[in-house]
Amino acid sequence: MENYVSINSDRLWARLNEVGHIGSDPRGGISRFAWEPPYKEAVMLLIRWIKEAGLTARIDTVGNVFARLEGDDPHAPAVLSGSHFDTVPQGGCFDGLAGVMGALEALVAIKESGLPHKKPLEMVAFINEEASQFLGGTFGSKAICGMLPDDYAFHLRNRQTGQLLSDAMREFGMGLDPERLTESKIDPHAYCGFLEMHIEQGRYLLDADKPFSIVSCVAGIKQFYLHFHGTAAHAGGMAMSDRHDALAAAAAVISAVENLAKECSKDTRGTVGYISVLPCEHNIIPEDVTISVDFRETEDMKWEKLYTDLIEVTKQECAKRGLSWTVETTCDLRPAHCAPELIHILEEAAVGTGFEKDRMISFPAHDSMNMSRIMPMGMLFLRSSNGGLSHCPEEYTTRDDLVIGTQILTNALFIAANREN
Structure with a gap:
């Protein structure tokens, strides 16, 4: 040297x-x-x-x-x-x-x-x-x-x-x-x-x-929590068509996190590392679910699009099931x-x-x-x-x-x- x-x-x-x-x-x-x-x-x-x-x-x-x-x-x-x-x-x-x-x-x-x-x-x-x-x-x-x-x-x-x-x-x-x-x-x-x-x-x-x-x-980082709010009900008594299942919506969004990251680029990261379910019983339809999302991406426009695309998925999945939802951002670094x-x-x-x-x-x-x-x-x-x-x-x-x-x-x-x- x-x-x-x-x-x-x-x-x-x-x-x-x-x-x-x-x-x-x-x-x-x-x-x-x-x-x-x-x-x-x-x-x-x-x-x-x-x-x-x-x-x-x-x-x-x-x-x-x-x-x-x-x-x-x-x-x-x-x-x-x-x-x-x-x-x-x-x-x-x-x-x-x-x-x-x-x-x-x-x-x-x-x-x-x-x-x-x-x-x-x-x-x-x-x-x-x-x-x-x-x-x-x-x-x-x-x-x-x-x-x-x-x-x-x-x-x-x-x-x-x-x-x-x-x-x-x-x-x-x-x-x-x-x-x-x-x-x-x-x-x-x-x-x-x-x-x-x-x-x-x-x-x-x-x-x-x-x-x-x-x-x-x-890489830019977007970290946020998504909160899903549905209705608890008996897992046997409530028909599938009548449910407001917060966990089912969260599961679809979790899958979308992985898919959006993979589709964005080979280097993009998308992670759900935390999930909270209430009432968290095997025979009760979940009423309240919180998940964490972590996106990491180097291109500014793609970094922003990962978030907006996932929010759109969240809106759609919640609308299907009659749920309300909120987002809580914890880290937003370009x-x-x-x-x-x-x-x-x-x-x-x-x-x-x-x-x-x-x-x-x-x-x-x-x-x-x-x-x-x-x-x-x-x-x-x-x-x-x-x-x-x-x-x-x-x-x-x-x-x-x-x-x-x-x-x-x-x-x-x-x-x-x-x-x-």
Whole structure:
């Protein structure tokens, strides 16, 4: 590989493993949840490393952590890179953290090299992307992008304890302030782009025997609940023609979710992962049914059409049976398309690796989706080893793959920091 600046692979691997095991769960894996004591321990360690490297550290009003390396032009917009710092319950050491530690190593290596670069470089460790306790994912990047209302922290509660987010933020300390939540919003003009390195969390790269790939798009997500309302009656006494069967309608809609996704494209995802039936007895016709729907698609028009087509199916199936119905949307994220100029920089940064300009789609959501709404965004995926597993203790990315990915990220940040535009 043609390294512009060489990273310290030993330091990278050691640091990732040291901070990655903070929050070890006795049941297995890592449970490092936003605003909880293990998370604060990890943040303090991260800030210590930032300061030891001679970089500028700051933490915003919600808990996002930044490191900054100044450039030769103090007025130039900065290049930002990073990922999330929290985990799911009993998660692994690589989801999110690989991107944070890779970005930190890139900044430290560039500073140590003494090579000039025009634009400032920043690392960010986003808080509460997984939303394991305080629901509503990609919280930190939403705050940065100005996507949260002023009073958000005074309504959201810990799903386990009922604690208000505002109280959790105050207990965390370190300058976090629920009254000043919107002050975490950044000025988009102060940045020229965002790069996120992340593990794939699947087995495309593993099966293709490739250590990394450049992401072309993060698929749009539509998640919603459909509620069907019919009439409970005796399963033997009520004739088929006289029924208002909520579950029969839901079953037809569930089948349509699968069919619409398959007909849309080979990459489209359609999932029903939850169903609630009342009264849920073998000899009673169901009266109330709720199902969840999750659509994922990269093309904007197809993404929208999946939803509208399923709503039409729902109307038809309910009309057949004399049912009423409602829809409750929980996630509505349009596809996030990676910026061509950042894709080209990542390709240039990978010269010498044998890279064949492979590009892939991310179907999981990432903080980069929010960042793409306010600045150019690019993503680099690393191979997930161990069967492609993630969000579990078995999650693993090899040292070699982490090193090659971080070296590409470092090259890309150095190139971007020296580009005129």
